[in-house]
Amino acid sequence: MVSVATLTVQVGGQTVTFNKEEGKGYVDLLHFESKDTLIWSDETLPIGEVESAILGLDKNEDSYVIETGSDTPANLKVAHKELSFDVEYDSALATNTKYILKLDMDGSLRLVSNGNGDYVLQQGTGGQPKEGVLYIEKVQ
Numbered sequence: 001m002v003s004v005a006t007l008t009v010q011v012g013g014q015t016v017t018f019n020k021e022e023g024k025g026y027v028d029l030l031h032f033e034s035k036d037t038l039i040w041s042d043e044t045l046p047i048g049e050v051e052s053a054i055l056g057l058d059k060n061e062d063s064y065v066i067e068t069g070s071d072t073p074a075n076l077k078v079a080h081k082e083l084s085f086d087v088e089y090d091s092a093l094a095t096n097t098k099y100i101l102k103l104d105m106d107g108s109l110r111l112v113s114n115g116n117g118d119y120v121l122q123q124g125t126g127g128q129p130k131e132g133v134l135y136i137e138k139v140q
Helices: none
Strands: 002-011 014-019 050-057 064-066 073-078 082-088 099-104 109-113 119-123 132-138
Touching: 050 099, 050 132
Parallel strands: 073 119, 082 132
Antiparallel strands: 002 014, 002 050, 050 082, 064 073, 099 132, 109 119
């Protein structure tokens, strides 16, 4: 589990940053692909092509790992304060239209044991993809 601080999205040459709401923001990144976690809702983005997204992590909050067969959390160090995402969408955001932004780590994360019971979370190392994937879905 890691603490998310911000989501920064580059749309049509403009940068928009959303800060986490109080009491929200802990995310199980290793299960991101199969489990939806809502951190922001009803946010406004500029009209235009989505170019990139960065998930900012809060390195001041506690992050941890629960090992299989144990209830005791192990310390998790976050190697980078930001996780980056490629954008998978073939058209620009339109006016008066609602979208869902889904983040998929796409196998880009690696959990490395440092030998003393603690772990380090890394993105794009050890042959893993360099970035996760941002999918944009139009709400019907």
